[in-house]
Amino acid sequence: MRRAPGVALGLAALVPLAFLAVFFVLPVSGMLARGLWPDGQLDLSGVPEVLGRSRTLRVLTFTLVSSLAGTVVTLLLGLPVAFVLYRLRFPGRGLLRAVVVMPFVLPTVVVGVMFRSLLAPGGPLGGLGLDGTWVPILLAFVFFNLAVVVRTVGGLWEGLDRRAEESAATLGAGPWQVWRTVTLPALAPGIISAATLVFLFCSTAFGVVLTLGGLRYGTVETEIYLLTVQFLDLQGAAVLSLLQLLAVVAMLALAARTRSRREQSLRRVGARAAARRPRRDDIPALAATALAVAFVLLPVGTLVVRSLRVGPGWGLEHYRALTDPDATAALRVSVTEAMTNSLRTAVDATVLAMLLGLIVAVVVSRRPRSPGWARTVSVLDGAFMLPLGISAVTVGFGFLITLDRPPLDLRTSPILVPIAQAMVALPLVVRTLAPVLRSVDPRQREAAATLGAGPWRAAWTAEAPVLARPVLAATGFAFAVSLGEFGATSFLARPDRPTVPVVIYQLISRPGADHLGMALAASVLLALVTVVVMGVVERLRVGSVGAF
């Protein structure tokens, strides 16, 4: 009985673990088994064959090259923006921070639609002739992941003690030398962590590649989708999934290592970081920031403008069509009904993700004394990051083939969609809450304990007050992400209960200006809801939202 709190915490950890096992490990391994154990026997003969296909090679090359390019460009643009938004002080900074973060939660399908309407012939940048090339994919990668770099590096930069730079300057280091010898090494863990995750997100992107790549450009993720859905080549899909799994685990391990280093260093710095006013030599960074903001706002603006375009004139027809169940034969329900589905599903998913995420965050923020348990905790921490990088297609399809018989016959159950969305939101919730919990001095709990508080009460006293706002922020974040989830939802949503991203994809897959117009209007609607939610989240000023 004496050890009750430790045991209880261990038991609590079993709940999310069981969830992860049933709704993640089981589907993924089911999918892999289907391809690699076709007749109840391990059959790896297909591996060299699949990997040897010229098509596979092309897909792998494109995935690597485009992700690498996306990562480099995002970093180059993100670093000056992080500097301007977190080290300088000027009016409107809060608004700009919100603008830069918004794309991260925009539904992937919406982003696809945005860049298409921006670059399509007749769009504002149609004259560049980029439609149908790989450039829109690259741009979308940067658009999406800018927030990851700005948030992760900016959060670190903001907390950096300026005196280290100042003392380097007094020792005779010029601005460039200060940057290279003091600032960059201090930011390195954040940069590596952000770069790893950006690469991860780019290489597993599904929605944007599917909407922008057309038939010419595919990544591993879309290839898994095509192999599964169109060619029914489960062996090929399994081989690619396995390859992706290995790559993702390696990248997450790298990110986790740099993250733990950063959290240690964060604990040491004080509040002496005060941002300063912009100076003349900040102009290049300010220009880069202006470019980034324009880059974020231009597609959004185009989306809004083009959704109002009706034939040769302007009007709200596309918006009116959203409420009409018979507006098009492409859809079985009206878009507003799909929105209701989306909101309901997102609420369920958010509740689930928050319950599980809180437990995980509490467990992984504890620092057990024994090295064995400490290792267990860090493995747990990594395990709950996995859904971030594993193919949503694999999970979605895995659900269908493994959860189809008693006791888990959920194939036709409406709870499958929120569960899949919760799985996607869970790592983001954990990443928002865990650093906050880790920043609480463990001696706060000890002080409460010596004053007579039991373990639960002590934890409550020390941690609940600092957790209130991050919990709210994580809730909004999880909600926005669930709302926009496309990959897994597209597999699992029943045809009569689609969510908005699914509807948008159905609309843009159909020819015709009306379909596109409706897709644009629906995208505006979805983006609006997402942006409002994220605006509220941003007002809570929780630094760990969207930082990794």
Added chain:
Amino acid sequence: MLELTDVTVTFPGATAVDRVDLRVEEGSVLAVLGPSGCGKSTLLRAVAGLEPITSGSIRWQGRDLRGVPTHERGFALMFQDGQLFAQASVADNIGYPLRLRGRSRRERAGRVAELLELVGLGGYADRRPATLSGGQQQRVALARSLAADPALLLLDEPLSSLDRALRDRLAGDLREILTATGTTALLVTHDHDEAFTVADRMAVMLDGRIAQEGDAVQVWRHPVSREVASFVGYDTIVESSSPAGRRLLASGQEGGVASGGSGSVALRRSALRVDPRGDLSGVVRRMTTVSDALHLEVDVEGLGRLPALAADRGPEVGDEVRLTVDPRGVARLPD
């Protein structure tokens, strides 16, 4: 009474506390004095139940505390940096242990006001901890610990984070408050003056072990080993059988330093004072002015270079001075 028997705490690869025996009588204050890293904080945490002990036993009123969780021990621990709850007001911080015990709001308010008065912070009830100075925060932390009405108060370097003048004043206050409330306390510190001011008894801890325990004055005047002597401020140690040692003892005999015997002689800076009637002589080599005295380094004839003390208007560097031995700065160490 708190009784530690053979207490050992090991970490992977290191023994922080090594077979420690200690006792704290009810109503008394024991200071564990040691340099940083000697294991004294770990010892304190073990008593609080925050650190599991590897072997030995910790007993309170005869009852073995093994397995008793921190919150059921009734020992309040005051941390070096206070560890106030930042989101709660001063009054809520102090009232916290009372709320845990289910005291009514009115009762709490009365007791909090009393405690604030006791630590000299009347009128600060509604302030946030962050708006207080370091010294005020430590006072609030003390009041919060006392509010728990602890059977034993544990103090982990309670004054080290404060500046010198404040530390001296607060040490005196702490002593008065502990005496007035009849609190049994175990204090760990690296600061001699803090230990000396606050505690009745003193235990010197070096390298995880208790090197000497006894009455505070006793430890101060009669260290039992070179290590203890050098930690409590005896900077110079001379073999008593060496020519220098014999010369020193002969010179100190008049003042009451025991002569003869073996072992060595330990000297504080105050052991040698400039005095025209002294029977030692030497040449001043260095001189440092501190607030209320002059610190000298003197090449003493037949003894070598030794620290010495002069009254305010002292000699210059290079002068020859006469020195006398002050027995209060000299200790005889056994072999």
